[in-house]
Amino acid sequence: MSKxxxxxLLFSSLYPSSVRPGHGIxxxxxxRELLSSGEVETRVVAPVPWFPSTHPxxxxxxxxxxxxRRETRNGVEVLHPRYLLPPKVGMTMAPLSMxxxxxxxxxxxxxxxxxxxxxxxxxxxxxxxxxxLLARWFGKPLTITARGTDLNLIPQYxxxxxxxxxxxxxxxxxxxxxxxxxxxxxxxxxxxxRLHVMRNGVDLQRFRPLPQQQMxxxxxxxxxxxxxxxxxxxxxxxxxxxxxxxxxxxxTHPQAQLLIIGEGIERANLLEQARRLGVQDxxxxxxxxxxTELLRWYSAADVLILASSREGWANVLLEAMAxxxxxxxxxxxxxxxxxxxxxxxxxxxxxxxxxxxLAIVDLLRAGTDRAQVRAYAEGFSWQSTTEAQLALFGxxxxxxxx
Numbered sequence: 001m002s003k004x005x006x007x008x009l010l011f012s013s014l015y016p017s018s019v020r021p022g023h024g025i026x027x028x029x030x031x032r033e034l035l036s037s038g039e040v041e042t043r044v045v046a047p048v049p050w051f052p053s054t055h056p057x058x059x060x061x062x063x064x065x066x067x068x069r070r071e072t073r074n075g076v077e078v079l080h081p082r083y084l085l086p087p088k089v090g091m092t093m094a095p096l097s098m099x100x101x102x103x104x105x106x107x108x109x110x111x112x113x114x115x116x117x118x119x120x121x122x123x124x125x126x127x128x129x130x131x132x133l134l135a136r137w138f139g140k141p142l143t144i145t146a147r148g149t150d151l152n153l154i155p156q157y158x159x160x161x162x163x164x165x166x167x168x169x170x171x172x173x174x175x176x177x178x179x180x181x182x183x184x185x186x187x188x189x190x191x192x193x194r195l196h197v198m199r200n201g202v203d204l205q206r207f208r209p210l211p212q213q214q215m216x217x218x219x220x221x222x223x224x225x226x227x228x229x230x231x232x233x234x235x236x237x238x239x240x241x242x243x244x245x246x247x248x249x250x251x252t253h254p255q256a257q258l259l260i261i262g263e264g265i266e267r268a269n270l271l272e273q274a275r276r277l278g279v280q281d282x283x284x285x286x287x288x289x290x291x292t293e294l295l296r297w298y299s300a301a302d303v304l305i306l307a308s309s310r311e312g313w314a315n316v317l318l319e320a321m322a323x324x325x326x327x328x329x330x331x332x333x334x335x336x337x338x339x340x341x342x343x344x345x346x347x348x349x350x351x352x353x354x355x356x357x358l359a360i361v362d363l364l365r366a367g368t369d370r371a372q373v374r375a376y377a378e379g380f381s382w383q384s385t386t387e388a389q390l391a392l393f394g395x396x397x398x399x400x401x402x
Contacts, residue, residue, distance in 0.1 A: 148312025178334025244353020
């Protein structure tokens, strides 16, 4: 007689929806890899802040308001309860508000016969704190996955930090996508036996090398070296550093071009910076692109730049390398665990345009074997993370899935 699948409840506001398909795609990707094992069933509760209007003038708030209450994505049932996020006090109220709003959704799942074994929460604040409340109310074991800014930024606020420390003490297990995040939890006094590093993998089918010259022609790209910077247009992602680096490169590499993929509040500032530095003809902002289209741009590029000030485990690094493109990245948090040798790229300790330009020149002079870069990325499959999740969730549920 075969054992029944392990039943999990994934809880996180960082989960894609039909109106924001790229939001939190890294959480969905890990779940899809886990489900591909055939040993797990899941439901997703992905709370959304309540907003009164779907009018386009409200931008991202309108998209959140248009999120369906219940939908199916890639065969997974997803519930989107609404929680109140009051102005000014929203940051401290969010965990309780999110938890209370999710109770009816979870009760509904239980009434439908979905009695889950484990709560699998992602992002420590406010999601992990809310999940700790729900785990207590429903009497379920809990794991919380730390992903980056939840532990390398939010703890600077004293009340959220204390709430996260409480949640870490209540969770049966905490997962970090890199060792640096687990070190934060260890510093809070969380016992080693409850700490786990489960790195993100890369989808080696979605991200694969395509012919570089063909991609450049299809995308209408000219110039060399072709530099790429991908991510939300916010200061933390360092696109401004990439523009500074381009300005430093142009005297010796007059055909260099920089492509910036993403959308966000810094767009106007980045365009103005490029104009002020006289490099506007060498910079192209594409706006946001679907994740499924990125492999063409990665494959076309010579170098991916990631000049972030904070990262947990930057998926764009592995995505680029899986397409054969080396990287130049800030030497922070989990990034040294991703870029572990010179074949993969270069790490930069000084977050400045000059330092990044020097690293790019060093990488270009050394030359790139794109097949070797791809082979390096192949060492980051999802298999080990999936096996570790099965073992952990099974143990918490009182069953052996090792």
